[in-house]
Amino acid sequence: MYVTIPTQPSANADVTPLRNAHTIPAEARLKAGSYLYFEGDSVVWLYQVITGVLRLTRMLEDGRRQVISFGYPGDIVGFPSDGLHHTDCDVLVTARLQPYRRSNLECGDGDPELHQKLLQAALREISAMQDHFMMLGRKSAIEKVASFICVLSDRVGRDCGAYRHVELPMSRTDIADFLGLTTETVSRTFTQLRKSKIIAIDNIHTVIILRPTALLALSLGDRE
């Protein structure tokens, strides 16, 4: 999941694997805290997230970290470059994953339809990352955080009574490293949104969107 330019709210439907029938390997289940792969590992499998949440990260020698993306249901992670993984990937929320062989992406011989689906997923990934560039390079802290909540609301928000609830399983540090901010700034920005009654914070991992229109406006850079 990247922070892309908001369009119309998306469906937020259940994810069905690309091939429900005889996809070679069975679904995998991974507990929170476990790792799927590390930077430098050679790629054997790609994974489509069915349920749960993954975290893809990259580190600099001096300790600076970038969260590249979060893997939400429907997302496919693990695209190889020169046959290798270029991020670490671990599990934030216990996940069910559909593995696909790297060979299904890289050559269409076995299953042309699956090959096509994986290729299209890679191409959509490029486009989504381009949008994310705009966010990292050009948006202010409040725009970043508002955009982040908006995207998650569309992807995994749930209507509870009058308001939409969004789970944030990741830490404030993860959000900061994803958006190119510090934890303190993320925290302050949440507080600011809470005080202006645009969101409420039910518990540290759940925000309730009180004024979705105002939140969307902030994400687009409208001056309040």
Place this chain on the structure above:
Amino acid sequence: MYVTIPTQPSANADVTPLRNAHTIPAEARLKAGSYLYFEGDSVVWLYQVITGVLRLTRMLEDGRRQVISFGYPGDIVGFPSDGLHHTDCDVLVTARLQPYRRSNLECGDGDPELHQKLLQAALREISAMQDHFMMLGRKSAIEKVASFICVLSDRVGRDCGAYRHVELPMSRTDIADFLGLTTETVSRTFTQLRKSKIIAIDNIHTVIILRPTALLALSLGDRE
């Protein structure tokens, strides 16, 4: 071209098209200032840059701009997402381009070898963009500019006497929109590098690298 983590200096050799033989369309030549495609256009061709420089940009409604990448010799531009272009692309330096049909990327029927090459290029693109995230999200102005010059030096620098020359055909505004800075900051950073005798500025579009090691150190965030 993205600003990736510097590794060993790369070859900087001439680019040969993926298929020199019967690649269906002949090489195209495009003058500086002309556009290859616009955001929203449906994708018919991908282009490999043989010579010259392209610029890929994306705009927000309020005028904020992000330069997504520069297309340098060897780069392939125009990857579709849902069949559409998601950036504008125009020519900075008159270019020779090798076009490939979108169908050669999306289905391998016609030319499996070309299909494979285009697919691998798309996958490398994803990896390079991940590196670029780190740059946009976590690096300071001086690290960004130093990294930018280092990458261009590896890609298209030329040794002239004792020093390496790097052409910067794009404007300061382009560099700023690429690195997530303002023109003023880019300009000041160049001045700072010049005053500390790490680079010299021959003319506005040519920098001479006087102390490559110092430049590389700055790009990695060493406190000189």
Place this chain on the structure above:
DNA sequence: GGGCGGCATTGATACCGATCAATCAGCCAG
């Protein structure tokens, strides 16, 4: 040659977000 226009540089200042530091809250172990 002279003037104009666009881009780059430089300067002064403002402000956003980082940094450093001090609680605070939740959670687990004993």
Place this chain on the structure above:
DNA sequence: CTGGCTGATTGATCGGTATCAATGCCGCCC
């Protein structure tokens, strides 16, 4: 329940980059 640990929040301050403004540079056209 209590103490300690970890992550979040809040506060005070600093600094880097943006912003606003003036000037400089250079190419181009009349």
